[in-house]
Amino acid sequence: MSSVLEVKNVEKYYGNKSNLTKAIDNISFKVDDGEFVGIMGASGSGKTTLLNCISTIDRVTAGNIIINNEDITKLKGNKLNKFRREELGFIFQDFNLLDTLNCYENIALALTIQKINTKEIEKRVIEVAKKLEIIDILKKYPYQISGGQKQRVASARAIITNPKLVLADEPTGALDSKSARQLLESFEHLNQEFNATILMVTHDAFTASYADRIIFIKDGKIFNEIIKGNDTRKEFFEKIIEVQTLLGGDLNDVI
């Protein structure tokens, strides 16, 4: 399988010479086409920084990030925007829906800014709304629907452009457990049916258990990596908890 994302020796420093913080310290990994990868870590471990670098919102200090054979660390200005618009899809913890637009318009906006023709837009919005079971709420405004529905609308917006890679930042962070489960099932569905490649950042073990592979990050470095393989979700979940316990701290840290 070809790799959609390749992160090569990425480093990201904050601060100045006298007080340097290494948010990401030499991380490398690959994500293959159609994979559902989770990134886990405690807060402050650098997982969001990594996601920001991959999503072109932030720039790396060193190393390369290659998405679909294009080195995004070398892109600039409008090319970067175009790349972000066409090759990436985003799902955020706080949904980031425009409150003045109704759900249909929120989803369509991702296409209109790509100057796609009107008929195509309508067709695709309906199609994706059916898949995510939000066809009934398309006419509603974000303040009229639940958090779970909002996140599904946001997901629809993220995948409607057929991006090479969908980036999800704590997508279940603002949801109750029932909505979270529904959303994750949608993700699974998108991953399997649409063959969407998803990279999801989370600190929640249950959320992570829906992924095929999980990369653990601690203090800016890759700490561990586990693959679901043929395990059931319950088994995989237990494995995650085990790693998390390890991740929780070395015995040496406790005085």
Added chain:
Amino acid sequence: MLFKLSIKNMKKSFKDYAIYFLTLVLGVAIFYMFNSLDSQQAMINVTSSTREMIKLMIRMLELVSVFVAIVLGLLIVYANNFLINRRKKEFGIYMTLGMGRRQISKIILFETVLVGILSLIAGIVIGIFASQFMSVLVAKLFQADLTKFEFVFSKDACIKTCIYFAVMYFAVMIFNTITISRYKLINLLTAIKKNEKVKIKNPVISIIVFLISVVLIGWAYWIVTAKVNTLDTIDKIIPPIIMGVIGTILFFWSLSGFIIKVIQARKKIYLKGTNMFVLRQLNNKINTTVISMSVICIMLFLTISILSSSLSMRNTMEKDLVEMTPVDINLYKSANLPESSVDRYGNEITYTKEQIEDSEHPITYTLEKYNYDINNFKEIEEVIVYATNDLTWRDSFGSSYEEIKALFPGLLYDNAETIIKISDYNRIAKLYNLDEYTLEDDEYIVLCDFKSMKEIRDKALQNGNKTITLNGKEYHSKYDECKSGYIYMSTSHVNTGIILVPDSCNLKEEWKEQYVLAANYNANTKEEKQKIDEDFSNNTSELVKAITDDGIELDGMTKNAIIESSVGIATTVVFIAIYLGLVFLIASAAILALKQLTESSDNKQRYIILRKIGCDEKMINKSLFSQIAIFFMLPLVLAIIHSIFGINFAISLLSGLASSEELIPSIIATVIIIGVIYGAYFIATYIGSKNIIKEE
């Protein structure tokens, strides 16, 4: 410590303060400029009566200044309130740190005082420089020579400006303290997070309301144009004004809903780029700003109408003046006084023997009797004006009377017509350089140049009412329209009608109404002419005093007096118009700008989202630009449409004083003034908003 905090705050929130500060400075500068006129007149070489005129104008401007101060005061309170609301979170943090409300009030007090002092100084400095241009303008408008250029500083105006603005800032301070004391900590801290509730209007209701608003506005337009003749009393103008205002409010209330419905139907436009976002933003914005949009629209409407019609009025008056003052002096005196008569209020008036005796002689006789040197005059022409109740307006209108009365119930139909013999008129006409006329023995001509009266008379003549009867003999109108001409000099074309009859016409002795004398001065220089003027001025002249003491009423009008009063009135109107126009304009532009800036910072999150889903800066700036442009253009466009009808109405109201031909240059001048100020606020708002939504 608090003081330091205030200064730091100001530096930090300079972006927010920029527009507020700009508005204050402009307000102060304009206020100073228009109140410093009295010290500027000193440098202008004008006659004493013009000086009186300028004094009157300054008095008027002083009164208008009070009104202006109220408008500016409200604007400042409003703008300041905006700024305070923007900083709720900051105050919330101060409060969690243990700062009391009083201390917060103190911080704001420092800031208000600081901004106040800075804007006062900047405004007055700008005002002082701008007022130098004002003196050139004053000199030009009063047709005076600017003897020498002198730098003027008006201490009075400076002190007055300081006092007025100090009072305004004081009001702001009180207002702020009240606002702060009503804050609750929890609201302050969560203020920023609180999402503006998105109000969605029922599109069907929007469309219905939109149609109602269009009907209301259309009805108001119809009344002030097509039905303008029915507006003969001042109270009848109130309903169309109220309809117009309500229509405007409903228009803005329903406009966005209506537009969105229309554009949504055109998917190609709606689903293109960020159009959808822009429209929804506008929809949301206009929904929350209906009242301020309407107020701005009405203020802009007033600005455009006042500026254009007053400038046009001045230009027309100036043009008319040259035409209407062909000789140096007109004198008139009653002829053929009876022993007693009844005035129009029903009081009986008796006349003395001297009065009656004098009324049997022409004006030249009276002048000589009082030993006036008639050689001061040259080219004297004197005529007798006749009038009789046998020939009133009603009689001239003939069968058209009922029809005309239905249209103009207010006309004085029992007015006796003014009658002059043709040869008498031709003598005057020759002196005035007007058209002379000829008549057959059974013909007459109507002279009339007052526009609305001419229309009425023409109508009557064209309807076939061309015959009048005088002393038993019938006369027929030579033409089927009124001809131009007049005998009394005046500021503009106000001759409502003179009937010219052939010399053979048997006019009765008792119909003699008035002697009218027209003459030029036997003088060459301006000073000599002024000296003769003074012989006939009420205040200074021995001659006039002697004549009046004997009860003889010798009236007159000199060329100079007409010019001075006319120029004075026109200029006063223009000055007040510019003053009010500028203040209204600044107020509207400032409110729009502040609204837009707050809007931009409240909506920052939305632009961040746009950026996250892949909009580039160019797209975002374009969408921001269209939003601000539409936001600024909407009230302006409606105001311009309002003004087309408003100016039309003003012209028909000022019939004769303003004309549509003189309107084009006035409108161009107005467009330039509005374009510059409105445009400056627009650009400042766009740049400010762009900075606000920029990513850190």
